Amino acid sequence: MKRTERVGAIIRILTQNPNQIYSLGYFSDMFTAAKSTVSEDVSTARQLLLATELGRIETTAGAKGGIKYIPLVSPRHGEELLTKLCSKLSDSNRILGGGFLYTSDLMFDPNIVSGVAMMFSEQFMNRGADYVVTIETKGIPIAFMTAHMLNLPLVVVRRESKISEGSTVSINYFSGSAERIQKMSLAKRAVEPGKRAIIIDDFMRAGGSIKGIIEILGEFDVSVVGTGVVIASVEPQKKKIDDYYPLLYLGEVDEEAKTIEIFRERDVKFENRA
């Protein structure tokens, strides 16, 4: 195999398995090439990813050391993605009753999901998380893709306890969106005590669901080290949780005038938020 082919294969394998450590030996076996040769190939691969802003290859030392690919969103790509998302979300055809927007098509669109998940993985990669956690249903693809980027298992909190989940722990919580007490449950087998989780969801109004997820994870002695939501609503400004990372804010939805206010995070100023 030629240098170009080896570099291409390294890139294909690393980038499709983000945050997974591969030893140099893995590639030298695959190519039947010396480790020094593979080492040069990796260094070429690293340079080209940097040059094209397509991510980073990191080297980890030690017995279990090796190389891994870290997905990155270049500032330009991040800007493009959020601008596109803002424009799609502002389409007045999305307006449903009660200030709700139809967003399933976006939350299930592979291109949007990949981009959003890369932004979340970049934000949370250094938190030392063991799981990515979401609550069914609409946030599952984005949470799953974030888990894929971070090479972590996904855990899904269910609304109802299902027979296929085995024994579960359930809590009741107040959902501001549904304006009533709701239930959520988590399988006892889903997580191990003492671990750490990142919560990812598609939408947050007052934060009742996310507060519920934090509470149910607390029942398992799992702590939350980061929360990402695609869209947070501006109102109520006082949320039930303090620490969250939203990509966009939803302002007023005017059903009569058929207008939807969507803001970038940097354009929203809360009086009672640090």
Next chain:
Amino acid sequence: MKRTERVGAIIRILTQNPNQIYSLGYFSDMFTAAKSTVSEDVSTARQLLLATELGRIETTAGAKGGIKYIPLVSPRHGEELLTKLCSKLSDSNRILGGGFLYTSDLMFDPNIVSGVAMMFSEQFMNRGADYVVTIETKGIPIAFMTAHMLNLPLVVVRRESKISEGSTVSINYFSGSAERIQKMSLAKRAVEPGKRAIIIDDFMRAGGSIKGIIEILGEFDVSVVGTGVVIASVEPQKKKIDDYYPLLYLGEVDEEAKTIEIFRERDVKFENRA
């Protein structure tokens, strides 16, 4: 940029966006290189993907023509994945009451999900589908990843109609697993009439849920051109649908002896199946 770097960048972009067409002009702009140069780069990329069994680059002609990456699972990788899945599924700790197995950890594991989704995308890529459809909840990551590989939107049928779905169409169906009548609903905005869908789900017993999905899609004049399930149960041998593609079969689950029978598709013979 050097040849090696251009080839690496082409591979990174194509393989992370499967089944998406890129024009040669896209890359010649990115690299500020002649189209003839890019064309040679693509041909190197194609050769190395073939040589390493990591997928295929196809060229499409015409005004909207260009190149795209088609993910492929090599026979060896497919074999490895199914062997691993069989072994994990046979772990007696998975046994729940009533012949159920705990499988959420596998259905939410990024490595397993990616491999399984690649197998489904390979199976269904030539069906001319417009959507990948699943029913919440456990099959969503695999269905989403299959949609990502095929570059199609994911559509999720819900158990209950939610306010954030807008107006929906609902049906009742008999679920053999739950042993009762259940409801499913689909947002009117989710699909367009005359389109074609692939159904992906994690598990099928008698096929009641999948028959329900076919029926609800029929209400929208959407036809089903393929059905993939990760695990089908051997019993009942007579399913409610005829055409499905299972990766594995679940045989007897013996709660007393703590044994689980998992079969490869090729090892299962049905008397009443062609």
